[in-house]
Amino acid sequence: MNNTELSSISLWNATNGDSSLCPIKSQHISIPVLICLTFLVGLLLNVFSLWVFTCRTPVWKPSTVLLFHLAVSDVIICPMGPFMAVYYHSANWIFGKALCRLKIALITFHVYSSILFLTLISIHLYVAVVRYNQDSYMKRKDFVQRVCVGVWLFVLIMGASFATIVDTSTVNNHTLCLSIHQGQNYIDIYFIINFTFLVPVLLLAFIVSVICYCLLVRSMSLVDTSHDNVQAIKNKSRKMVAVCLAIFVAYFMPMNVVRTVGIVVKKCSPHKCSLLLELETAYYVSWIVAGVNCCLDPIIYCFSSQKFTKNVHLSLSRIGVRLETRHG
Numbered sequence: 001m002n003n004t005e006l007s008s009i010s011l012w013n014a015t016n017g018d019s020s021l022c023p024i025k026s027q028h029i030s031i032p033v034l035i036c037l038t039f040l041v042g043l044l045l046n047v048f049s050l051w052v053f054t055c056r057t058p059v060w061k062p063s064t065v066l067l068f069h070l071a072v073s074d075v076i077i078c079p080m081g082p083f084m085a086v087y088y089h090s091a092n093w094i095f096g097k098a099l100c101r102l103k104i105a106l107i108t109f110h111v112y113s114s115i116l117f118l119t120l121i122s123i124h125l126y127v128a129v130v131r132y133n134q135d136s137y138m139k140r141k142d143f144v145q146r147v148c149v150g151v152w153l154f155v156l157i158m159g160a161s162f163a164t165i166v167d168t169s170t171v172n173n174h175t176l177c178l179s180i181h182q183g184q185n186y187i188d189i190y191f192i193i194n195f196t197f198l199v200p201v202l203l204l205a206f207i208v209s210v211i212c213y214c215l216l217v218r219s220m221s222l223v224d225t226s227h228d229n230v231q232a233i234k235n236k237s238r239k240m241v242a243v244c245l246a247i248f249v250a251y252f253m254p255m256n257v258v259r260t261v262g263i264v265v266k267k268c269s270p271h272k273c274s275l276l277l278e279l280e281t282a283y284y285v286s287w288i289v290a291g292v293n294c295c296l297d298p299i300i301y302c303f304s305s306q307k308f309t310k311n312v313h314l315s316l317s318r319i320g321v322r323l324e325t326r327h328g
Helices: 003-016 030-056 062-090 096-130 141-165 184-221 228-268 273-304 306-318
Strands: 169-171 174-176
Touching (some): 030 273, 062 096, 062 141, 096 141, 096 184, 096 273, 141 184
């Protein structure tokens, strides 16, 4: 950044009577519109999935329990889509402190419960396919239910703690909520939370999932595929592996990487305004991908449960929607 740019920023800050180094800009209208659309579609798909689980699936297996809780984690964040869209477009949080804290809590609930439930799904898939002839706690529905309760308690504590610590703040006449433009004390808090809790949870979950899926693919490659049903199971397992890893790589990784880079840049080089504004836009775009993830999770439900797929076909046929099923 040259001296002229630094001088103009200093003058801009002095004029506005605020200590923030960088001007705060609203995002292009396409970002809030896409956020609303993707979260709306995700809400409809996952509410429909929950209805199929609760009203059309009388017998639940351990896999059903995990998929149900994953759908719940997706539904949690969808109602916040319009609030986030308004905030990103106006760069001003107009909904008060309480809703800001609720937003922080719900984001934590959604992101990290989804990560943990996807990890549990990978562990269960590994146990069900690779160790199909061995007893395991992951094959017991009551145990899986207790684990799911433990996941919700964990993310509840995380979300409540973060929502208690973080609050709104006013910078350059903008009310901000969970923003990279907030004061240095907030950035220090974000830095500690990010590297103490958020990144370790993501990395541990990702490592466990990759190990499980590598072992699963290796095991499937050794299976005799002379029978058509065995080949079908093998192809289905590979597709599910691909979808789960794609969700991890395309959704969880970009959001966490962009957030981490943004926090580090803000903490170490707060004068790099152009870079910070680009990182802010990239972070908001990652929330569009978050909505896409909510739309992708129902694909996992179809890969994981033939019963779920059958119930979806039956439910749609009752309202006049028919899907062609190819055989062979």
